[in-house]
Amino acid sequence: VSSLGVFVLTALLALASPTAARMRAAGTPNLAEAVWVTEGPAMGAMCLDGTPPLYFIRKATSDVNSSKWVFHVQGGAWCMSLADCAARTKTYLGTSNRSFLPCESPTGPCIADMGQIQGCDDTRWCGTPMVNSPDINPMMHDWNAVLMMYCDGGSWTGNNATVASYQGTPLYFRGELNFKAVMQSLLARGFGDATDVVFGGDSAGGQATYIHIDYVRSLLSPTANVIGIPDSGYFMPVGYYGSGLQWLYTAMNSSGALPPDCLRDHPGQEYNCIFSPVMAKYIKTRIWPVQSQFDPAQPMLYPKDPAYVNQYGHALLASLLQNVVDSSADNGAFLYSCFQHSGGWQFAVENTDATLALQAFFTRTTAKRVWLRNETYPCAACCLPL
Numbered sequence: 001v002s003s004l005g006v007f008v009l010t011a012l013l014a015l016a017s018p019t020a021a022r023m024r025a026a027g028t029p030n031l032a033e034a035v036w037v038t039e040g041p042a043m044g045a046m047c048l049d050g051t052p053p054l055y056f057i058r059k060a061t062s063d064v065n066s067s068k069w070v071f072h073v074q075g076g077a078w079c080m081s082l083a084d085c086a087a088r089t090k091t092y093l094g095t096s097n098r099s100f101l102p103c104e105s106p107t108g109p110c111i112a113d114m115g116q117i118q119g120c121d122d123t124r125w126c127g128t129p130m131v132n133s134p135d136i137n138p139m140m141h142d143w144n145a146v147l148m149m150y151c152d153g154g155s156w157t158g159n160n161a162t163v164a165s166y167q168g169t170p171l172y173f174r175g176e177l178n179f180k181a182v183m184q185s186l187l188a189r190g191f192g193d194a195t196d197v198v199f200g201g202d203s204a205g206g207q208a209t210y211i212h213i214d215y216v217r218s219l220l221s222p223t224a225n226v227i228g229i230p231d232s233g234y235f236m237p238v239g240y241y242g243s244g245l246q247w248l249y250t251a252m253n254s255s256g257a258l259p260p261d262c263l264r265d266h267p268g269q270e271y272n273c274i275f276s277p278v279m280a281k282y283i284k285t286r287i288w289p290v291q292s293q294f295d296p297a298q299p300m301l302y303p304k305d306p307a308y309v310n311q312y313g314h315a316l317l318a319s320l321l322q323n324v325v326d327s328s329a330d331n332g333a334f335l336y337s338c339f340q341h342s343g344g345w346q347f348a349v350e351n352t353d354a355t356l357a358l359q360a361f362f363t364r365t366t367a368k369r370v371w372l373r374n375e376t377y378p379c380a381a382c383c384l385p386l
Helices: 004-014 082-088 175-187 204-218 239-252 260-265 270-274 276-282 306-325 354-362
Strands: 031-036 054-058 068-073 111-113 144-148 164-166 169-171 196-202 225-231 290-292 333-336 370-372
Touching: 054 175, 068 204, 082 164, 082 169, 144 175, 175 204, 196 204, 196 354, 204 225, 204 276, 225 290, 225 354, 239 270, 260 270, 260 276, 270 276, 276 306, 306 333, 333 354
Parallel strands: 068 144, 068 196, 196 225, 290 333, 333 370
Antiparallel strands: 031 054, 031 111, 054 144, 164 169
16 A cells, blocks of 8 residues: 555654664563453553554563563554555554564463564664663662553544444554543453553554543552653644644544643644643653654655755744743653664763753752753764763
């Protein structure tokens, strides 16, 4: 299938600067167990192809951190037409079929190294918060870790009871139901007793973090320390994303996953609330984006003319500071200037990296909220690790 959405998906997976090659964590494999939410379909929760929702879980390895949880919502663009969605059902982004997973055994429980799972790949997409090495991830290496596998094509927002179809392929737009089914499964595994939660995702999973962090917060005790850390999920409502996500909002019936106040404030243009710059000020939970102002996944950054890239990047930076940081004194951000999409956790900004900055911000051991390296594109030095 030749389509815009397939092109966007391919482009996003290919985006990586020379310094963005996968950095494999040292030490033991980062093993997690696959959990298919088999009760999901009875609740209406299904991947695009009708298979049940799926997540991986690595249980905490220390008693002192048994009530602490870190999440990564897998990224992977969106489907923005019926043809796109049908094409995704043949990939790991549209199904929970075991054949796409690096299970250690072909039968029985699926145990897999998260470093080998497509769309995680250690620090490249999942970032350092999911790595089980104390050298790379000092705060969260031994927490409960959950990798939510992205198979609905709509940043987990769909709630359409109608089964769509494209050339005989049935399509299920149930992302919001998938999200809630996964959360219910985790509540049965002790998530409801969480005292500390770091909830993030990259790209479309970063967008899902903006969308769903308040729902996650609502499941927990008011005393729990909860933060959303969207990585490269701040997509401006312009270019082909503008029209594509407007189609997605309507086709998948995404309104129920979005902030009601935002929908109310945008009569006739409610679809705009699916965009992070529009919805961000309605989020009540503390958020701390990790974002490049020169993110090549932004729809307007090709061709890479420096004058235009700088103009667009500075506009994105100003938008994020206004709509996220200035909207709440509890919010912050880690903002860098490397031309890279996702995985910027180890870039040096103000003499630290995002891993250490998050630890200080999350534990409130610093009053600092924003770590910013505001340079001019191109900036090779901006892509160097700490």
